[in-house]
Amino acid sequence: MAQSGDEFNxxxxxxVASSTLEMVxxxxxxxRLKRMVMASxxxxxxxxxxxxxxxxxxxxxxxxxxxxxxxxxxxGDLEFAAWSLGSSGIHLFGxxxxxxxxxxxxxxCGQAYGAGRYEMLGIYxxxxxxxxxxxxxxxxxxxxxxxxxxxxMHEPKNVASLAAVIVHGLVPQLFAFTVNxxxxxxxxxxxxxxxxxxISLATAGVHVLLSWVAVYKIGFGLIGLSLVWSFSWWILxxxxxxxxxxxxxxxxxxxxxxxxxFNGLWEFVKLxxxxxxxxxxxxxxxxxxxxxxxxFRNPELALDALSVCLSINNMLYTVxxxxxxxxxxxVSNELGAGNPKSAAFSVFMxxxxxxxxxxxxxxxxLWQRHRISHVFTDGETVAHAVSELCxxxxxxxxxxxxxxxxxxxxxxxxxxAFVAYINVGCYYIVGVPLGCLLGFKFNLSVKMLYTCxxxxxxxxxxxxxxxxxxxxxxxxx
Numbered sequence: 001m002a003q004s005g006d007e008f009n010x011x012x013x014x015x016v017a018s019s020t021l022e023m024v025x026x027x028x029x030x031x032r033l034k035r036m037v038m039a040s041x042x043x044x045x046x047x048x049x050x051x052x053x054x055x056x057x058x059x060x061x062x063x064x065x066x067x068x069x070x071x072x073x074x075x076g077d078l079e080f081a082a083w084s085l086g087s088s089g090i091h092l093f094g095x096x097x098x099x100x101x102x103x104x105x106x107x108x109c110g111q112a113y114g115a116g117r118y119e120m121l122g123i124y125x126x127x128x129x130x131x132x133x134x135x136x137x138x139x140x141x142x143x144x145x146x147x148x149x150x151x152x153m154h155e156p157k158n159v160a161s162l163a164a165v166i167v168h169g170l171v172p173q174l175f176a177f178t179v180n181x182x183x184x185x186x187x188x189x190x191x192x193x194x195x196x197x198x199i200s201l202a203t204a205g206v207h208v209l210l211s212w213v214a215v216y217k218i219g220f221g222l223i224g225l226s227l228v229w230s231f232s233w234w235i236l237x238x239x240x241x242x243x244x245x246x247x248x249x250x251x252x253x254x255x256x257x258x259x260x261x262f263n264g265l266w267e268f269v270k271l272x273x274x275x276x277x278x279x280x281x282x283x284x285x286x287x288x289x290x291x292x293x294x295x296f297r298n299p300e301l302a303l304d305a306l307s308v309c310l311s312i313n314n315m316l317y318t319v320x321x322x323x324x325x326x327x328x329x330x331v332s333n334e335l336g337a338g339n340p341k342s343a344a345f346s347v348f349m350x351x352x353x354x355x356x357x358x359x360x361x362x363x364x365x366l367w368q369r370h371r372i373s374h375v376f377t378d379g380e381t382v383a384h385a386v387s388e389l390c391x392x393x394x395x396x397x398x399x400x401x402x403x404x405x406x407x408x409x410x411x412x413x414x415x416x417a418f419v420a421y422i423n424v425g426c427y428y429i430v431g432v433p434l435g436c437l438l439g440f441k442f443n444l445s446v447k448m449l450y451t452c453x454x455x456x457x458x459x460x461x462x463x464x465x466x467x468x469x470x471x472x473x474x475x476x477x
Contacts, residue, residue, distance in 0.1 A: 021046070022339040043349045047326055051350070053193035055322030060200040062318050064207045064232055066311055066376075068225045071215050073376040078162065079222055080376070084307035085155065086163030086226075087170070090146045094139045094174045096284050098132050101272040102181030106328045108271070109189035113253070114336020121186055121253040126261035127268050128182035136178050143167050143174065162222065169226030176233035183240045188325050189332070192249060199239045207232040305385040308373045309393050316361045317400050323354040324404040351402060358401020362394035 021042045024035055065087070072083035105128045112120040142149065147164035151157055187196055207228065214224030244250045327350040334343035365372065369390035373383040 021342045021345070022334075025341040025345055039345055040349065043346060044353075047330065047346070047349060047353070050188075050191050050193060050329060051322050051326035051353075053197040054188065054325040055319050057193060057197040057200045058318035058321050058325075059315070060197065060204045061236075062315050064200075064204050064229065066315060067204075067208050067211055068229050069307065069311055070376055071211050071225055072222060075215070075221065077382075078158065080307065082159050082162035083166060083222065083225075084310075085150065085159055086146070086166035088307070088310065089150065089155075089163065090142065090167045091170050091173075093142060093284065094136070095177060097139060098136060098174070098177040099181055101132055101135060102128055102177075102185060104128065104268065104272040105182050105185035106189065106325075107332060108268075109186055110329055110332025111336040113189045114333035118252040119255055121189065122255055123258055123260050124268075125182045125186040125254075126258060127265065128185075128272075129179050130261060131265060131268055131272060132178035132181065133175065136174050139174060140171055143171050166222050166226045169223050170230055172227075173230035173233045176230065176237050180233065180237045180240070183237065183244065186244070186253070187240070188329055190249070190253060191329065192247075193325070195243050195247070196240060199236060199243065203232055203236045203239070206235060305373075305382055305389065308376050308382065308386045309389050311376060312365065312372060313393060313396055313400070316358075316365075316397050317404070319357055319361065320354055320401050320404040323350050326350060351406070354401045354404075355398075358398045361401075362397040365390055365394050365397060 021039060024030070024038045024042060027035065030038070069080075069083055069087070073080040105124055108124045109121045112118070112124065146167040147160055150160035150163060155163075184196065187193060210228045210231070211225055214220045214228050218224060220227075244254050327347065330346040330350065331343045334340070334346060369387045370383070372390070373386040
């Protein structure tokens with residue numbers, strides 16, 4: 001199948017690099033140190049061209065979300081709080097559900113690609129899109145009745161009403177997820193991540209321009225921001241699909257629409273459920289924090305401070321997510337090719353590199369802790385609250401440098417259900433109950449509440465000015 005020139009067959013090149021790494025790791029005639037040095041160089045040359053574009057793509061996609069958040073923050077504190085409650089309190093549910101179910105494509109496409117069954121990748125892509133679309137249909141009911149749901153959960157009525165307007169404008173984006181997530185995994189399993197990064201970069205530019213027009217020229221406010229955000233995702237989906245149709249690099253893996261995509265839907269659903277539980281429990285955990293913040297005595301300030309911290313965390317989290325994608329592809333490809341030593345070595349390298357980068361990110365956040373919130377909002381009260389939370393945020397950033405990579409390894413191995421049980425125990429059986437018990441019931445240190453829950457924030461401060469009284473740790477009656 002090997003070809004020359006511009007039509008060089010990518011699968012053959014990947015297989016050569018993979019077999020070389022396995023041979024080096026298995027060569028007992030070399031000293032252990034020399035094997036490690038040679039293997040590290042081979043793995044880095046394979047890993048970074050895969051991880052760097054993924055990081056860039058996720059960072060750009062995250063910047064699209066942050067652009068909308070920044071625009072809302074400069075509209076006012078109420079708008080900023082409503083955006084946080086709508087996008088993180090409701091929309092995050094649909095995002096997490098579809099992202100989790102779509103991650104099954106990583107396992108199937110990665111292992112099929114490693115085993116040389118290239119024609120199955122296109123079928124898996126279509127099968128995943130069908131399952132995700134059917135999942136998205138009932139999910140829209142949560143969006144439609146978002147105001148009633150938020151008020152039922154005792155969120156402030158003024159914030160809930162405005163948040164519902166935002167969520168209604170994000171319904172088109174929900175269905176963009178049903179196609180985008182499978183396309184991303186389809187391309188990543190073939191190490192075709194750079195085109196997606198370029199498409200994301202172009203889409204981000206269009207998004208910023210349209211957001212500025214919607215807010216400052218037309219005056220559409222938050223509904224304009226949410227509709228522009230949805231439209232930008234459909235630009236992203238359309239451009240990626242056109243790339244698959246037109247690129248010669250996908251000619252072995254995309255053979256057009258196939259009726260076979262409707263076969264084995266139930267088996268795909270069962271694998272998707274394990275993936276969904278694993279990732280949803282991580283994503284929805286942040287959603288729980290946002291909903292809890294809306295119950296505090298000063299919900300606008302609580303939501304604003306939490307929104308800034310989560311935005312920073314999510315932005316830096318993209319580095320780990322990029323390595324997550326790289327780890328999943330590398331492990332699934334190596335296992336599919338029958339190279340267990342290469343798969344194990346890839347795990348070690350990707351964790352090590354991601355951890356070092358997370359340390360650098362955490363140090364940067366601590367260095368800029370007093371200024372970092374001004375990107376999102378001009379409020380000095382919010383800035384002070386955020387600066388107090390940054391030490392805990394930096395710990396979260398370091399831990400997030402490792403955890404997503406391990407999840408990527410699990411996905412590459414097809415261990416989604418096992419990781420789901422771990423997440424249930426860590427996040428919900430231990431973390432949230434223990435943190436709330438120590439922080440609220442026994443009034444222990446605010447640091448204890450944050451530490452026990454991983455990302456939960458509690459800020460307790462009394463200003464001399466009673467008009468600026470706030471306490472993120474106090475739950476309203």
